[in-house]
Amino acid sequence: xxxxxxxxxxxxxxxxxxxxxxxxxxxxxxxxxxxxxxxxxxxxxxxxxxxxxxxxxxxxxxxxxxxxxxxxxxxxxxxxxxxxxxxxxxxxxxxxxxxxxxxxxxxxxxxxxxxxxxxxxxxxxxxxxxxxxxxxxxxxxxxxxxxxxxxxxxxxxxxxxxxxxxxxxxxxxxxxxxxxxxxxxxxxxxxxxxxxxxxxxxxxxxxxxxxxxxxxxxxxxxxxxxxxxxxxxxxxxxxxxxxxxxxxxxxxxxxxxxxxxxxxxxxxxxxxxxxxxxxxxxxxxxxxxxxxxxxxxxxxxxxxxxxxxxxxxxxxxxx
Numbered sequence: 001x002x003x004x005x006x007x008x009x010x011x012x013x014x015x016x017x018x019x020x021x022x023x024x025x026x027x028x029x030x031x032x033x034x035x036x037x038x039x040x041x042x043x044x045x046x047x048x049x050x051x052x053x054x055x056x057x058x059x060x061x062x063x064x065x066x067x068x069x070x071x072x073x074x075x076x077x078x079x080x081x082x083x084x085x086x087x088x089x090x091x092x093x094x095x096x097x098x099x100x101x102x103x104x105x106x107x108x109x110x111x112x113x114x115x116x117x118x119x120x121x122x123x124x125x126x127x128x129x130x131x132x133x134x135x136x137x138x139x140x141x142x143x144x145x146x147x148x149x150x151x152x153x154x155x156x157x158x159x160x161x162x163x164x165x166x167x168x169x170x171x172x173x174x175x176x177x178x179x180x181x182x183x184x185x186x187x188x189x190x191x192x193x194x195x196x197x198x199x200x201x202x203x204x205x206x207x208x209x210x211x212x213x214x215x216x217x218x219x220x221x222x223x224x225x226x227x228x229x230x231x232x233x234x235x236x237x238x239x240x241x242x243x244x245x246x247x248x249x250x251x252x253x254x255x256x257x258x259x260x261x262x263x264x265x266x267x268x269x270x271x272x273x274x275x276x277x278x279x280x281x282x283x284x285x286x287x288x289x290x291x292x293x294x295x296x297x298x299x300x301x302x303x304x305x306x307x308x309x310x311x312x313x314x315x316x317x318x319x
Contacts, residue, residue, distance in 0.1 A: 002098065002141075002142040002143065002209075002212065003097065003098050003142075003172055003176070004095055004096060004097050004098065004142070004168060004169075004172065005044050005095075005096050005142045006044045006045055006093065006094065006095060006096070007039075007042070007044070007093075007094030007095070007096050007136065007146075008039060008042035008043075008044075008045070008046050008047060008048045008066075008094070009045065009046070009047045009048070009070065009071035009090065009091075009093075010039075010047075010048050010050070010060075010090070010091035010094075010125065011047060011048070011049055011050070011071055011074070011075065011088065011089070011090050011091070012049075012050050012051075012052055012060075012087075012088065012089040012090075012091075013049055013050070013051050013052075013078070013083075013085055013088060014051075014052055014053065014054040014085065014086050014087040014088070014089070015053075015054055015084060015085045015086040015087070016084065017051050017052065017053060019083075019084065020051045020083060020084075020085065021051050021065075023078075023081065023082065023083035024049060024051070024065050024078075024083070027077060027078070027081050027083065028065065028067050028074075028077075030065055030066070030067065031065075032063040032064060032065055033063060033064070033065075033066060034062065034063055035050075035060050035061065035062055035063055035064055036147050036148055036149070037147075038063075038064045038065070038066040039147055039148055040145045040146065040147030040148075040150075041066055041145060042066055043068070045070045045071075046066065046067065046068050046069065046070070047066075047067045047069060047070065047071045047074045048064050048065070048066055048067075049064055049065040049067060049074070050064045050065075051064075051065075054086040054087055059126065060125075071090065075088070089130070090130040091125050091128065091130070092124070092125060092128030092129065092130065092131075092132040092133055092134045092156070092161075093132075093133050093134070093161035094125075094134050094136060095133060095134070095135050095136070095161065095164065095165060095168070096136050096138060096142060096146060097110075097135055097136065097137045097138070097168075097172075098138060098139070098140070098141060098142050098212065099137050099138075099139065099176075099179065100139055100180070100242055101139070101179075101180070102179045102180070103137055103139070103152045103153060104153075105179055106137055106175070106179055107137060107153045107155060109175055109178065109179070110135055110137075110155050110175070111155050113171070113175075114133075114135070114155065114157045114159065114164060114167075115157070115158075116135070116155040116156055116157035116158070117155065117156050118153060118154070118155055119154060119155075119156060120151075120153070120154060121134070121136055121148055121151045121154045122148070123156075124136075124154040124155070124156040127156060128156050131160055132156060132157060132158050132159070132160075132161075133156075133157040133159055133160070133161040133164040133165075134154050134155070134156055134157070135154065135155045135157065135164070135168075136151045136153070136154040137151070137152055137153050137154070138150050138151055138152060139152065141211065141212040142212070143209075143210055143212065143302055144302065180242050182242075183240050183241065183242055184240070184241050184242070184243070184244075184245050184270065185217075185238065185239070185240055185270075185271075186214075186238070186239045186240075186241060186245055186248060186268055186269065186270060187236060187237070187238055187239075187268070187269040188204070188236070188237045188238075188239060188248075188252065188266065188267070188268055188269075189222070189224065189234045189235070189236050189237075189266070189267045189268075189269070190204060190234060190235040190236075190237075190264055190265070190266050191224060191232060191233075191234045191235075191264065191265045191266075191267075192263070192264040192265070196263075196264075196316060197233075197235055199312050199315065199316055200235075200255075200263060200264045200316075201235055202312060203255055203263075203309055203312055203313070204235075204237070204252070204255060204266070206305050206308060206309055207251065207252070207255060207297065207301070207305075207309075208239070210301055210302055210305040211251065211300055211301070213239065213241055213243055213248060213251070214239040214240050214241030214242070214243065214248075215239065215240040215241070216237060216238070216239055217238050217239070217240050218237070218238035219235070219236065219237045219238070220235075220236055221233060221234070221235060221236065222234050222235075222236040245268060245270050245275055246275060246279065246280055248268055249268040249275045249277075249280060250280050250289075250293050250296070251293060251296065251297060251300075252266045252268065252293075253266065253277065253280075253286075253289055253290050253293040254290060254293030254294035254295075254296060254297040255294075255297075256286075256290050257287065257290045257291070257294065258294075258313045258316070258317050259317070261316075261317045263313065263316050263317075277289055
């Protein structure tokens with residue numbers, strides 16, 4: 001589970017607007033897109049360029065350039081090109097934080113801990129300097145696109161981002177346990193009669209990580225006894241999660257089949273108690289349940305992960 005990641009680097013280029021924009025188009029082979037779209041489509045450490053007249057403050061214009069490289073590489077290319085600039089200004093470093101609930105309490109805790117000030121993202125970026133840090137809180141999983149509309153609050157911190165980041169990495173689990181003391185500890189067991197464990201374990205981990213289902217705190221091999229005197233190997237994984245155990249069981253049921261082909265068995269336990277499939281709803285069979293769960297997975301998974309998942313399963317189905 002990813003609880004924090006960096007946002008894009010936001011840089012203002014000031015000077016002759018027309019010439020600078022044309023230079024960027026030629027240099028990077030990209031066009032302007034709406035401001036919110038540029039931020040939302042950006043990934044960690046990528047760069048959003050805004051071009052403004054030199055007298056302008058750092059209020060972002062309606063559109064900007066999304067460059068899929070880090071700011072250091074982008075600025076190096078610009079400086080070494082024939083693009084003429086009068087001034088360059090970098091915004092504060094953005095750290096995105098995933099908090100599933102109790103957003104107001106989380107913002108207050110962070111404000112007190114880092115001696116910052118709570119405000120909306122636009123105001124934080126306007127008031128912050130290049131050496132400052134902005135922590136922005138969202139309920140959305142960090143592997144998904146996150147735009148300004150997904151930010152539920154920000155804290156402007158007058159401290160260098162590396163100091164804040166290092167401290168946050170250490171203290172974030174404590175902050176989360178203060179906010180969400182009731183975590184579920186689940187045991188997940190995976191079994192495959194055809195012993196294709198490497199592929200099935202990869203599928204399981206892809207889903208857990210992409211959907212941010214929880215913290216993996218332990219994994220390894222165990223034995224299961226489906227019948228007296230019959231011992232079979234199983235892959236065992238321990239998961240700390242704030243999701244309901246039944247929700248985890250339902251989603252993972254979607255990995256058991258691809259079409260009519262059974263790929264593996266996945267059981268979920270709370271303590272020593274196994275969650276039975278009949279407790280998940282009114283389904284006529286395990287196959288009907290798995291079919292509905294798979295439809296849900298296909299809607300929720302990111303496109304990159306779906307492609308990886310399908311590629312692995314094509315191999316399994318073909319064997």
